Amino acid sequence: MKASIIVIGNEILSGESIDTNSAFIAKSLETLGIPVVKKYIIADEKGEIIKTVDQAFEDAGIIISTGGLGPTIDDITKKTLAAYFRTKLKFNQSVYTHIENMFSQRNTSLREANIRQAELPESAEIFINAWGTASGMLFTNEKGILISLPGVPYEMKGLMSKDVLPYLKNKYPGQVLISRNIKTSGISESLLSEKITDIIEKLPEYISIAFLPSPGQVKLRLTAKGEGSASLTKELDRICEKIENRISDSIYAFGDSSLEAEIGQIMRASGVKLSTAESCTGGYLAHLITSIAGSSDYYKGSVVAYDNNIKISELGVPEHIIEKYGAVSQACVELMATNIRKKFTSDYGIATSGIAGPGGGSPEKPTGTVWVAIASEKEVISEIFRIHLPRKEHIHRTSIMALTMLRKILLLNQTPEKINK
Amino acid sequence: MKASIIVIGNEILSGESIDTNSAFIAKSLETLGIPVVKKYIIADEKGEIIKTVDQAFEDAGIIISTGGLGPTIDDITKKTLAAYFRTKLKFNQSVYTHIENMFSQRNTSLREANIRQAELPESAEIFINAWGTASGMLFTNEKGILISLPGVPYEMKGLMSKDVLPYLKNKYPGQVLISRNIKTSGISESLLSEKITDIIEKLPEYISIAFLPSPGQVKLRLTAKGEGSASLTKELDRICEKIENRISDSIYAFGDSSLEAEIGQIMRASGVKLSTAESCTGGYLAHLITSIAGSSDYYKGSVVAYDNNIKISELGVPEHIIEKYGAVSQACVELMATNIRKKFTSDYGIATSGIAGPGGGSPEKPTGTVWVAIASEKEVISEIFRIHLPRKEHIHRTSIMALTMLRKILLLNQTPEKINK
Numbered sequence: 092m093k094a095s096i097i098v099i100g101n102e103i104l105s106g107e108s109i110d111t112n113s114a115f116i117a118k119s120l121e122t123l124g125i126p127v128v129k130k131y132i133i134a135d136e137k138g139e140i141i142k143t144v145d146q147a148f149e150d151a152g153i154i155i156s157t158g159g160l161g162p163t164i165d166d167i168t169k170k171t172l173a174a175y176f177r178t179k180l181k182f183n184q185s186v187y188t189h190i191e192n193m194f195s196q197r198n199t200s201l202r203e204a205n206i207r208q209a210e211l212p213e214s215a216e217i218f219i220n221a222w223g224t225a226s227g228m229l230f231t232n233e234k235g236i237l238i239s240l241p242g243v244p245y246e247m248k249g250l251m252s253k254d255v256l257p258y259l260k261n262k263y264p265g266q267v268l269i270s271r272n273i274k275t276s277g278i279s280e281s282l283l284s285e286k287i288t289d290i291i292e293k294l295p296e297y298i299s300i301a302f303l304p305s306p307g308q309v310k311l312r313l314t315a316k317g318e319g320s321a322s323l324t325k326e327l328d329r330i331c332e333k334i335e336n337r338i339s340d341s342i343y344a345f346g347d348s349s350l351e352a353e354i355g356q357i358m359r360a361s362g363v364k365l366s367t368a369e370s371c372t373g374g375y376l377a378h379l380i381t382s383i384a385g386s387s388d389y390y391k392g393s394v395v396a397y398d399n400n401i402k403i404s405e406l407g408v409p410e411h412i413i414e415k416y417g418a419v420s421q422a423c424v425e426l427m428a429t430n431i432r433k434k435f436t437s438d439y440g441i442a443t444s445g446i447a448g449p450g451g452g453s454p455e456k457p458t459g460t461v462w463v464a465i466a467s468e469k470e471v472i473s474e475i476f477r478i479h480l481p482r483k484e485h486i487h488r489t490s491i492m493a494l495t496m497l498r499k500i501l502l503l504n505q506t507p508e509k510i511n512k
Numbered sequence: 513m514k515a516s517i518i519v520i521g522n523e524i525l526s527g528e529s530i531d532t533n534s535a536f537i538a539k540s541l542e543t544l545g546i547p548v549v550k551k552y553i554i555a556d557e558k559g560e561i562i563k564t565v566d567q568a569f570e571d572a573g574i575i576i577s578t579g580g581l582g583p584t585i586d587d588i589t590k591k592t593l594a595a596y597f598r599t600k601l602k603f604n605q606s607v608y609t610h611i612e613n614m615f616s617q618r619n620t621s622l623r624e625a626n627i628r629q630a631e632l633p634e635s636a637e638i639f640i641n642a643w644g645t646a647s648g649m650l651f652t653n654e655k656g657i658l659i660s661l662p663g664v665p666y667e668m669k670g671l672m673s674k675d676v677l678p679y680l681k682n683k684y685p686g687q688v689l690i691s692r693n694i695k696t697s698g699i700s701e702s703l704l705s706e707k708i709t710d711i712i713e714k715l716p717e718y719i720s721i722a723f724l725p726s727p728g729q730v731k732l733r734l735t736a737k738g739e740g741s742a743s744l745t746k747e748l749d750r751i752c753e754k755i756e757n758r759i760s761d762s763i764y765a766f767g768d769s770s771l772e773a774e775i776g777q778i779m780r781a782s783g784v785k786l787s788t789a790e791s792c793t794g795g796y797l798a799h800l801i802t803s804i805a806g807s808s809d810y811y812k813g814s815v816v817a818y819d820n821n822i823k824i825s826e827l828g829v830p831e832h833i834i835e836k837y838g839a840v841s842q843a844c845v846e847l848m849a850t851n852i853r854k855k856f857t858s859d860y861g862i863a864t865s866g867i868a869g870p871g872g873g874s875p876e877k878p879t880g881t882v883w884v885a886i887a888s889e890k891e892v893i894s895e896i897f898r899i900h901l902p903r904k905e906h907i908h909r910t911s912i913m914a915l916t917m918l919r920k921i922l923l924l925n926q927t928p929e930k931i932n933k
Contacts, residue, residue: 102724104548106538107693107733108528111850113553125527129560132551135722139550141559146567163705163723164712202702245902272528276865281623291585302555303523303585304664312528323591368796368814373802377795379818384870384903386637386794392822395814397807401856405813408520435822449805482805485838 092263094120095147096130097140099158099168100242104134109251110245112157112240119251123260124268125153135159140171144237146173147162152235153259158242161224162204167230167322169212172239178214184227186211188222198374218254222246227254267320271327273311273334274431276350277495278341280304290333298326302386304373306484307491308350343498348496357501358389365497365504366426366435367393370418371461376490391435396427406430419444419456419465421464439500441493442464445476447485459485463493466477513684515541517551518561520579520589521663528674532670533578533661535880540672544681545689556580561592562578565658573656574680579663581623581646590633590649593660599635604647607632611645628758639675642706648675688741691722692748694732694755696762697771700918702723704732707758711751719747727905728912729771754916764919771915772800778922779810786918788814789827789848791839792866792882797911812856817848828852840877840896842863842885849887849894861923862889862914866897868906880906884914886921893921 093266096116102108104266110132117127128150133139135319149156171218173180189208192203209222210215218227219290225241229249238255242246266275276285280302284291291300297317303310313330315323335342343353360363377393379387396402399418403410407430408423416422432440445461453456459480464473517537523529530623533555538548543851556579568575569586574722580589594601608630615622629645632638646662646746659676690694697702701723705712709731714720714728718738724731736744756763771922779786788797798814801807815822820839825829828851829844845865853861866882880901886896897913899906 099736100722102722102733103535103721104538104551105542105691105722105735106535106548107724107731108726108891109532111530111534114524114527114530117525121526127527128524128555129564130553130604133552134549143550160636161703161723164709165720165722202706204702204705245905269528281583281625283624285623288585299522300522301523301528301586302527302582303528305529310525310528312523314522314526322694369798373807374790374795374816375800375802377790377818378799378907381794381818382904382907384868387818391819392826393795393814393816393818394826395795395802397798397802397814398812398856400811405855407813418746433820434826444927447805462756483803484666486799486803 092125092150092153093128093274094153094155094445095127096123096127097143097156098130098132098156099135099146100155101135101165103132103158112242112244115244115248116155116157116251119256119268120155120259121268122158123263125263126260126268135167137167140168141175144175148176149233153263154235154237155255157247157283158236160239162202162208162224164491168239170406172228172230172237173212176214176232176237177211178212179374180210181213183209183211183217185354186217186219186226188221189370193224218250220246220250220276222249229258233511234372246305266324268319269315269320269323269327271313271331272310272330272344272346273313273342274344274346274348274350275311276308276336276342276343276491278309280309280339281311283341285336286337287334289503290330290337294330295326297323298330306480306488307495337410343495350498352383353388354494354498354501355383355386355421357505361501361505363438364389364436365439365441366391366431366437368431368440368442369393370397370402370443371394372443372486372490373397373445374439374495375486376443376493378495379490391437394431394434402427406434415457419446419460419462422433424462424464425473426465426473428464429471432466438467439497440468441497443493445478445485445489447482447489449482461485461489463489465493465496465498467504513546513574514549514572515546515574515576516572517548518553518564518568518575518577519553520556520561521812522556523653523879524553525577527714533663533665536665536674537576537578537581540677541576541680542689542691544677544684546680546684547689551612551723556586561589565596569655572578573843575656575658576666576676581660581662581703583629583645589660589732592659593649593651594633595634596636597633597653599633601631601725602634604630604638607640607647611641614645615873619627639671641671642674643670643676650679657720659742687916688738690736690741690748692734692752693767694734694752694763694764695729695760695765695767695769695771696727696732697764697912698728699759699762701730704730704759704762704886706873706875708755711758712850715751717807719751720743727901728916743804764916770907771803771912771919774809775915775919776801776804776810776923778919778926779908780806782922782926784859784922785810785812785857786860786862787812787852787858789852789861789863791823791848791864791902792868793864793907793911793914794818797862797864797914800911800915811856815852823848827855838877840867840881842896843885845883845885846892846894850873853887859888860918863887864910865907866899866910866913868903868910870903874918882906882910884910884917886914886917887920888925893917
């Protein structure tokens with residue numbers, strides 16, 4: 092059994108919004124061994140919706156669509172699908188009660204447009220949306236099933252987890268598709284590829300590999316398709332181990348964990364505390380760290396010293412250091428790291444200072460230059476990077492490089508036996 | 513002339529990566545009046561690529577594909593398209609020289625896989641990629657043209673701007689498609705919709721409207737299609753003005769600007785300085801502000817006080833305030849805002865303190881509760897929000913609400929005539 096995804100929305104088609112829903116849906120379906128074979132992004136147009144549903148049923152017996160279920164006039168998915176599946180809209184009392192409750196909880200009055208959301212296709216199975224007013228709908232015909240979900244990401248996610256996945260799991264127990272992620276940071280895609288070329292070339296036909304780069308990181312994804320889950324798992328484990336032996340220094344996780352989550356686990360386990368002093372990353376490093384729920388257990392906070400005077404007054408960098416070496420210098424960044432560590436009484440301090448661009452560079456310090464320092468009780472380690480990326484990606488990659496350095500230092504300090512690894 | 517986009521990549525299909533390229537391409541094409549009628553996301557598979565190119569040519573004479581041009585073994589787009597367009601790969605000396613130069617600048621040695629990237633389809637027009645090693649390729653046949661670009665976003669963007677758009681502009685001077693954005697914050701999609709329902713219902717057939725929500729914001733997008741640019745512009749302007757009269761309080765920009773960029777412009781123009789003290793937003797507010805190039809002109813920095821002790825030691829919140837009212841309280845957040853303003857010698861101070869979740873809530877202060885305060889020389893204004901969103905979206909929406917509050921205060925303080933507006 093295979094699936095196709097149809098994302099409905101002029102805003103996605105025109106590029107005003109980014110589609111993240113189809114990624115979530117595909118990953119969810121993969122856990123059931125249902126591969127997504129194609130995704131379509133189309134306009135909020137009756138003819139286009141109907142044509143694409145026909146196309147999608149050619150390749151797959153399961154279609155999941157998102158979008159076009161909102162309360163506003165441009166949302167026509169519900170009506171169009173009702174016509175396609177030859178059924179009518181009918182007032183649904185349970186959905187109406189749910190919508191009424193939502194509004195009374197929020198102390199806002201029910202609007203006409205929201206009341207219309209209780210009118211639903213008669214022959215469809217309805218999934219009540221606990222997070223919003225647009226219900227999920229399951230249509231069936233001789234070609235397969237179509238599940239229509241709202242486009243608001245957390246509403247779609249809620250319905251997928253609570254209703255759609257349990258339904259599909261029950262209806263299509265089946266084939267096996269197993270994946271493994273190997274997450275690396277601080278190594279380039281081409282160097283990584285070269286280090287494991289021979290392993291890749293000898294992969295059996297039923298196992299595929301993908302290189303997924305993002306600023307500062309490359310994720311390797313191995314996917315095996317077949318009948319017996321035991322033999323696939325065994326073969327995947329064997330290959331992962333071979334790869335690990337080759338590039339263990341660059342791997343920070345197997346699975347879906349992020350670098351910031353991994354660092355959090357190490358710090359929580361060893362009871363150490365972290366603080367940061369950011370210049371060029373401007374709060375993004377703090378944001379990555381605090382995006383992990385529970386990070387207050389090990390993260391004390393940050394001084395974002397965007398103005399050089401703040402580096403002087405809050406981070407104790409002497410004025411003459413900035414005058415002599417500049418704010419983007421080893422001397423400055425090491426002092427920032429050392430002083431934030433002390434000021435926030437933490438075990439580790441990270442500091443960043445660089446030129447994210449587009450302006451601000453000079454011949455000696457071109458745009459892209461960045462210093463990162465990490466201070467601990469016993470030492471300060473600093474490194475210079477030259478990152479030729481646009482501003483946003485520069486900020487992102489610098490933050491990842493800083494976390495990569497921190498992780499290595501944490502591991503060295505906490506498990507001495509790993510030093511010679 | 514219409515376009516379709518084909519995104520090639522197992523990682524996008526499986527949901528491991530998010531496609532942002534097709535959004536950029538669609539928006540770029542729109543500036544030339546070329547609408548995107550459909551997007552396809554497909555696997556790195558020869559058969560699928562060929563089938564989809566055929567499908568896409570049914571609806572559009574221009575196809576833009578991204579992805580699958582990397583140096584690694586899973587990248588098969590170049591070979592497949594060469595076969596589809598009945599041409600062979602041939603060594604290209606200028607591309608080779610460019611790749612060689614890139615590697616010598618980075619002080620890294622050329623790898624075998626990169627050398628193969630200089631082998632390119634003989635009949636295709638080649639666009640040299642100044643940002644990477646995968647060239648852009650332009651194929652032509654009797655159905656239209658296909659332009660294949662690399663999947664790395666900044667490489668694709670560079671090639672689109674430097675080569676693809678000038679080429680298309682020259683080849684297809686033409687029809688008119690004009691858009692207007694109306695960007696709002698601090699108002700819900702359904703309330704917004706209700707306020708302008710009658711305007712929407714009376715839109716002429718050649719003008720469409722979309723509501724594009726993101727945490728704390730709704731963008732309205734009006735699009736007009738037709739022959740004469742002057743009459744479309746006039747009609748769009750008339751409708752925008754009507755909408756503006758109805759919801760002017762909630763509008764922060766027309767066009768593509770962001771809330772943080774607009775605030776930056778206001779602050780730069782009036783020479784005022786800003787600092788922030790963040791608890792629950794954990795650096796994200798600072799990140800939004802510093803994502804604007806040149807923000808150091810008006811932004812001094814932030815104290816991310818994730819640990820309550822930092823609120824006490826760095827932000828001067830008395831311990832008994834936190835004990836009595838909690839860190840998520842009006843008293844605490846107002847002190848944070850007042851004190852960061854003074855400490856960082858700035859004109860405005862913003863503070864956030866809330867429970868982003870998933871844990872940490874209590875019956876009196878449920879998860880989602882958040883206080884935002886803004887301090888200026890003459891006053892402190894604070895507001896409580898109850899944001900029932902997942903952690904990431906909570907952080908995002910809180911930051912947007914804080915910026916929305918700041919913008920209103922900036923406008924009131926700086927243009928007294930607007931007070932009664």
